[in-house]
Amino acid sequence: MHDTAHGVTLAELYAARRRLAGRVTRTPLTRSAALSRRFDAEILLKWETRQPTGAFKLRGATNMLSALLERQGREALAAGVVTASTGNHGRAVAHAAAALGIPAVVCLSRLVPEHKAAAIAERGAEVVRVGDSQDEAFAEVERRVAERGMTPIPPFDDPLIVAGQGTIGLELMEDAPDLDRVIVGLSGGGLLGGIGAAVKAIRPAVAVTGVSLSRGAAMAESLAAGRPVAVEEVESLADSLGGGIGLDNRCTFALVRQVMDDHHRVSEAAIAAAMVDLLAHEKCLVEGAAAVGLAALAEHGLEVRGRRVALILSGNAVSLETLDRARALIGR
Structure with missing residues (x-):
């Protein structure tokens, strides 16, 4: 692959970055001394927790809304926009x-x-608030689009959303051009797909590793089945990795299949330990979905010795109660 991945081109990634300028933070990439010693590698942390909304989702939402204004004008959006979310995307769209x-x-x-x-x-x-699943929330979005003329802003399955998230990959390649691997939480595929499209276009040798929940992982089950499938949602410390990918998925399923090199599922105990470790050693309070990269390194013993590895700290939307649950789970 050179400059494109299922409709997400380098030109579109750079166009997204122009739209994001002044509205979204160019987040730092820093070396973790503690994790680098632990894994005998150079472990780099990408701090999406430092976005104004505390999570990477602001990139995709800002890119799509800005592009819609450019292309359709304000009158076309007079009825407003509508989305379904597990939290972070909704906060990003609102902002x-x-x-x-x-x-x-x-x-x-x-x-x-x-x-x-x-x-x-x-x-x-x-x-x-509607229903007990992300699918029911999506159904409400469709109803409002049909009945009220609102414009849908999908949480992940749109090239504009993917390109916005992919600006993280552009920043990684600028700050760590010799990166060997990037480890990304995998749910709907917008984050991994966007980052993967960017890094593979610039440096194809970079390994893109996806990390999913041990249960209720719709993208992982869909990849195994060879087509989008529905799964039952379960409660998790990494709740923002829950939800379906849409049975009519038109973008991210194919994109993830193209750019992802390997994939791992992590247990709740591993997620809990990673959340606590990041707080103890990096002094950062992150949500479970942001800790799954470290969880995969620890639980699966990924071979990273001597390599430059980036972990995406995707968001900080975590309550103290959730942190208490994580500590109780591992007895710390």
């Missing part, structure tokens, strides 16, 4: 929409923690 003066509605299932719903509402979006 980006408010910054651009666009009304926004965010549909959440009852599984989404209340602190995430509150954070969305604080940014000016209308929060709608």
Whole structure:
């Protein structure tokens, strides 16, 4: 692969970065001394926790909303935008929409923690609770699009969303051009797909490793089946990795298959230990989904000795109660 991956080209990645300038943080990439010693490698941490909304999702949401304004004009978005989310995407859409003066509605299932719903509402979006799964929240989005003429902002399955997330990959290649591997949490595939498209276009030798939940991992089950499938959602410390990928997935399923080199599932105990380790050694409080890269390194003994490896700290939307659950799970 050279400059394209299932519709996500380098030109589109750089266009996304231009749209994000001044609205999204170019996050730092730093070396972890503790983790580098532990794994006998150069372990680099990409701090998406430092975005204004605390997570990488702001990139995709900002890119898509900005592109829609460019292409369709403000009148086309007068009815507002609507999305479904497990938390971080909803907060990103709320933030980006408010910054651009666009009304926004965010549909959440009852599984989404209340602190995430509150954070969305604080940014000016209308929060709608519906059903017990992400699929039911998506159905509400479709209803509002059909009945009210709202514009949908998908959480992952759109080239504009993917290109926004892929700007992380551009930054990785600028800050660590000799990177050997990047380890990314895998759910809907927007983050891994975007990063993978960017790094593979610039440095094809970079290994892209995906990490999923041990249970309720829709993308992992879909890849195994060779087609998008539905799975039952389960509670997890890494709750933002839950949810389906859409049975009519048109972008990220194929993209992940193209750019991902290997994949691992991690247990709740491994996620808990990684969350606690990152707090203890890096002094950062991260959500479970942000800790799965470290969890995979520890639980599966990935061979990284002597390599430069980037872990994506994707977000910090975690409550103290969740941290307490993580500590209790591992007895620390």
